[in-house]
Amino acid sequence: xxxxxxxxxxxxxxxxxxxxxxxxxxxxxxxxxxxxxxxxxxxxxxxxxxxxxxxxxxxxxxxxxxxxxxxxxxxxxxxxxxxxxxxxxxxxxxxxxxxxxxxxxxxxxxxx
Amino acid sequence: xxxxxxxxxxxxxxxxxxxxxxxxxxxxxxxxxxxxxxxxxxxxxxxxxxxxxxxxxxxxxxxxxxxxxxxxxxxxxxxxxxxxxxxxxxxxxxxxxxxxxxxxxxxxxxxxx
Numbered sequence: 413x414x415x416x417x418x419x420x421x422x423x424x425x426x427x428x429x430x431x432x433x434x435x436x437x438x439x440x441x442x443x444x445x446x447x448x449x450x451x452x453x454x455x456x457x458x459x460x461x462x463x464x465x466x467x468x469x470x471x472x473x474x475x476x477x478x479x480x481x482x483x484x485x486x487x488x489x490x491x492x493x494x495x496x497x498x499x500x501x502x503x504x505x506x507x508x509x510x511x512x513x514x515x516x517x518x519x520x521x522x523x524x
Numbered sequence: 525x526x527x528x529x530x531x532x533x534x535x536x537x538x539x540x541x542x543x544x545x546x547x548x549x550x551x552x553x554x555x556x557x558x559x560x561x562x563x564x565x566x567x568x569x570x571x572x573x574x575x576x577x578x579x580x581x582x583x584x585x586x587x588x589x590x591x592x593x594x595x596x597x598x599x600x601x602x603x604x605x606x607x608x609x610x611x612x613x614x615x616x617x618x619x620x621x622x623x624x625x626x627x628x629x630x631x632x633x634x635x636x637x
């Protein structure tokens with residue numbers, strides 16, 4: 413079946429720099445996209461979401477970009493902090509299929 | 525807001541035993557989901573409920589797995605009999621409606637020896 417995949421399994425970032433996490437999806441019918449952050453021993457935590465009728469959405473220190481032409485999703489974290497170290501998942505949901513499918517995850521490590 | 529509450533946090537059992545995982549969703553959320561997370565397969569949706577009714581259980585691995593939601597504030601995932609390959613972290617999540625993100629509990633780490 414179609415699935416969500418990540419380009420980079422790990423990302424090392426200097427504290428204070430900006431981070432960019434990428435995600436490719438293959439289901440052109442996907443309508444809703446979400447980024448989650450998972451810290452060790454905890455469940456995934458919602459960060460930000462975006463619908464297919466938008467190409468950009470901003471939150472606090474985070475921005476999600478959606479490029480439907482190339483089926484690409486990215487998460488930008490501004491001024492990365494040690495507390496941002498975690499595994500980040502992108503997830504997609506189809507318009508007619510209320511089932512959230514998760515990508516493999518990217519491990520982000522922030523260097524002091 | 526207490527969030528989604530799962531119990532137990534850790535469960536160690538022997539092959540062949542029955543295992544019951546429990547979940548209390550966020551009050552007012554109409555959707556409840558059970559996910560399983562492993563290193564090999566990542567996060568997999570097992571089953572989800574809407575207003576206490578199972579909607580899609582196509583992700584349930586086999587008949588050894590069953591899930592119930594007797595009321596809006598409680599759900600169980602049961603494995604009987606358990607097998608070593610069932611070892612994983614099981615997450616429960618809930619959402620307000622179809623247009624809302626899922627909120628996850630902190631999971632139950634199951635080890636079957």
